[in-house]
Amino acid sequence: MDDTLIIRGIEFRSRLWVGTGKYRDFEETRKAIEASGADVVTVSVRRVNIIDRKSENLLDYIDPKKYKILPNTAGCYTVEDALRYSRLAREAGISDLVKLEVIGDEKTLFPDTIGLLKATEILAKEGFIVLPYTTDDPIMAKRLEDAGAAAVMPLGAPIGSGLGIRNPYNIRIIIETAVKIPVVVDAGVGTASDAAIAMELGCDAVLINTGIAGAKDPIAMAAAMKHAVIAGRLAYKAGRISKKLYATASSPLEGML
């Protein structure tokens, strides 16, 4: 089966998207991304260090021709900041993609959905391909779709928490009934099975950063996540057996001695 994810005409080879934060160094970042098989990598927009110019650049390690660079607006707590970072990102980069974050508070890093909705509307009008990081609220997901979001990125759990998909029910509702645009689970995935579960729910992709970068062996975990996303997607398509409280034999009774 051809099972390519397409968002606004952009084809995505992999349904695993990865972040580039928190790695020991650029070399580890490069290896982890390679092991993950991802073709989308998120980045942040920050000031160039004008004092110390020796420091290498992330893009020396991630070839923008090979990977889709997805800038985020992490750290933005206001609509204005989110707009400013998005516009700078577009200028610094080569595409209109932006993973839009308008953060509500520093303890949870949950989105401020009201600001998020405003920023989505404005950026969508400016021609951005807006991928908003939002809660698992189906109503808000629909609002973001109506505001012009190209996909929604509901959180599975707080960023970096590793708690997995805390509320699979809401994610299912978002996918089944709330929106028609792609759904990419962002944040919370702590290990392979979390990623598989997200895909089994019918998500179109999963974005992982800390779950990989924070593992004891990030390269191995990147490979684990790659397989987990493939596994979850295949299982979703294959149609799992239904659950039963009691047993059903898998071996025949016929022909017993």
Place this chain on the structure above:
Amino acid sequence: MDDTLIIRGIEFRSRLWVGTGKYRDFEETRKAIEASGADVVTVSVRRVNIIDRKSENLLDYIDPKKYKILPNTAGCYTVEDALRYSRLAREAGISDLVKLEVIGDEKTLFPDTIGLLKATEILAKEGFIVLPYTTDDPIMAKRLEDAGAAAVMPLGAPIGSGLGIRNPYNIRIIIETAVKIPVVVDAGVGTASDAAIAMELGCDAVLINTGIAGAKDPIAMAAAMKHAVIAGRLAYKAGRISKKLYATASSPLEGML
């Protein structure tokens, strides 16, 4: 890393083991096994149909030179039957491997652990490589190890139920402290994430039949399980991040405008 599973000197290429029951036909069985990447396939011992000889044989589709044939004693409710089927299986087959089942009742198909322990002891003495299908009771797992089992196969949930690993705590205890022999989760795996979870717990392998054969698309589900087992194993080795209730940013604060 070399990560080959070895039981009594036998090397296993794959940590996914598959059953051969409940498929539409032998051709589907063959394709599913191939897609699963498994090198162990379980079979049952049953009477040859002496009336209708046309009927093809399972082994026309599964080359015993390519796959490790693991006969089970499914359907046996007494120690005597389990011994009889095991001995016939060894004679019909080419190895001393047996997946030993002594069933306690037809509703749950849970093992009768007392009979299981007796049969394990006897067959181990007869030179069988005994892989008993047991409960997730750590004490019983240890007893089986002492009785000569080559590995233990605790159930995740009732056979064919698709409930997954109902009690990961017990499975973890079996692996961490109860036994030194390999632990292969048998029964209950309903979808890819279940298999991944089993491996993340530290299981050495997973045996799946209904979860694959009963899926709408068994071939696709077989592939899903293949990736899930690899993913879970890699994640277990990689060392996942710890869980936290609150968030930790994956993007840096430094260098913000």
Place this chain on the structure above:
Amino acid sequence: MDDTLIIRGIEFRSRLWVGTGKYRDFEETRKAIEASGADVVTVSVRRVNIIDRKSENLLDYIDPKKYKILPNTAGCYTVEDALRYSRLAREAGISDLVKLEVIGDEKTLFPDTIGLLKATEILAKEGFIVLPYTTDDPIMAKRLEDAGAAAVMPLGAPIGSGLGIRNPYNIRIIIETAVKIPVVVDAGVGTASDAAIAMELGCDAVLINTGIAGAKDPIAMAAAMKHAVIAGRLAYKAGRISKKLYATASSPLEGML
């Protein structure tokens, strides 16, 4: 210990609040409320039937002197409707209390948080004691507090779903760090343990309607919920033991033969 819940100076005898919808008749409603021990009952505002005047009135069965009547704005999909129903409710009733609902869609009956926030702000200014029915989003809970809500009523699961507290993590975050006002879980409670879990998380009260009215024996379930809320509250105050994977003996080793 005195453990009375107080909202805007109003004392609540019970931490179980109950709805009055979906009962077979007013007599069953009365008995269930009595069995529940609740002193808050929610009601809806609807047109008087001017054609058939015989039909009795709910308040013939629930004495407003004995119970706190909490009108809701169920069925309102716009800010305007929510305001209109709230004002009519205040006029028909005797207090400024309103359980504010601005519904987002009919499948989930999830709140439209943006409309909810607007309506909360307006009604709070008009002197209402606003108790908004909201999602389990901690950021939104804080926004509602800032807009003048007297308490927040996050949903445990969709109204009438009986799925319990789907995301205890978010509820905990709301209680621990997001808001200072009381937190009353509304919607989703399907059985006694769900109510106990809500209270063990530290909620100040629980509102239940379908979980009681939809039970085979509503009166018995009302009593069950009464005990469950007391149990959960006491357990929260008592400070539970921490969880451990392994065992600790409860009987002494000293003095054994």
Place this chain on the structure above:
Amino acid sequence: MDDTLIIRGIEFRSRLWVGTGKYRDFEETRKAIEASGADVVTVSVRRVNIIDRKSENLLDYIDPKKYKILPNTAGCYTVEDALRYSRLAREAGISDLVKLEVIGDEKTLFPDTIGLLKATEILAKEGFIVLPYTTDDPIMAKRLEDAGAAAVMPLGAPIGSGLGIRNPYNIRIIIETAVKIPVVVDAGVGTASDAAIAMELGCDAVLINTGIAGAKDPIAMAAAMKHAVIAGRLAYKAGRISKKLYATASSPLEGML
């Protein structure tokens, strides 16, 4: 409804049974038992301190006329020890009741079910009312019933772990299909909702020690458990609503403006 639990003709006022281990002192034990409303209290058999005779006796605080004393065989790792302690207990006490424990190892304190079955058979023949502490294996529960057990006491989780009912599926199977004798969940209950869940599954009673004695405020937790058991039992009898992924309104649409 009359809902008295009767085991071998003995009537039990309460479905909460409590242990007497791990309390700060006898006075706290007495108060906790009183707050729990239990009429069954478990005790252990240990050597009298012949050197220091001042030390008070537990039974100075728990009147055997008021409470049913249920001696356990905690700490016994062999059939012989379990028999010896049981017989001493009967001699020291006033009844034939014994909570039979044959422990398998010190890390998990899980039962050695094979020894347990042997001891149950012997003691039942000697006229004991045997209540064996066992695993949640339905087959073993049936075996114990056949061996003469008056009730089975499957563990919810390791003793003192506070993990709750780890495998509600097995407990349900034991109650629904495995045995006809009463089922009393023993071990694992950490907080009120755990006890409620056990009762909602259809258990006849719950035995708790560490969950109460280990709480910061044991007296309050004892009261919590009392209400939780009543709540869970009532909810089980009342018949809960079924679970649904989507919502159903609890307020009427008819009569809206």
Place this chain on the structure above:
Amino acid sequence: MRLKINGEVVDGISASTVQELLDELKITAGRVAVEVNLSIVRKVDFGRFRLNEGDAVEIVNFVGGG
């Protein structure tokens, strides 16, 4: 007089105030709220609030709800 009451057109109303209307409809004033042409009429004003031909009157009370 013709009024629109709770969405229904009703003819031959003789009442000239809200209070009279409630009496005519045998509705106890105590437990209802009344809206005339989308604005609420205070209970204290029921007696003096005059109704005009074609007024849209809403009379609501509390029913079971969650």
Place this chain on the structure above:
Amino acid sequence: MRLKINGEVVDGISASTVQELLDELKITAGRVAVEVNLSIVRKVDFGRFRLNEGDAVEIVNFVGGG
């Protein structure tokens, strides 16, 4: 000769050894196991193991199982 094969009574068997019986039934010896009167007959002994009137013969092979 009359034998009980896999639970069925079969008359007119001409085979006098297990091997001949398998041939007569067109069963490939390679993949089956044979039990005569509850005791297993080794593959190597198929040729010389003589069958007697009324023997209970079980011929089994592998089928799909989990």
Place this chain on the structure above:
Amino acid sequence: MRLKINGEVVDGISASTVQELLDELKITAGRVAVEVNLSIVRKVDFGRFRLNEGDAVEIVNFVGGG
């Protein structure tokens, strides 16, 4: 007389029966069970059950347990 009581060797015991021993040790008979050389002594027999030099006596009662 020397006895082994609850694992401890105790000298100079003057008691000659279980009951006397309990009295000597100031233990209320009502709430204990007694074992002499691994066999239980019934409460009713405390008075007539004679103790001999070197007997292993176990005296147990109930303590807090779960």
Place this chain on the structure above:
Amino acid sequence: MRLKINGEVVDGISASTVQELLDELKITAGRVAVEVNLSIVRKVDFGRFRLNEGDAVEIVNFVGGG
């Protein structure tokens, strides 16, 4: 010339355009975005966009983020 670059006041800048500034700071134009007094300067305009005394210049690029 004195500019405020990335929040730092920097003196003695000789560059008169954005492009010259990047060259002076040895920054590859390709991968950065530049903002002068809160408005973005298009890459194509780097060469002709003149800097004035006291301008607040922000030069950003991509770093690792999630």
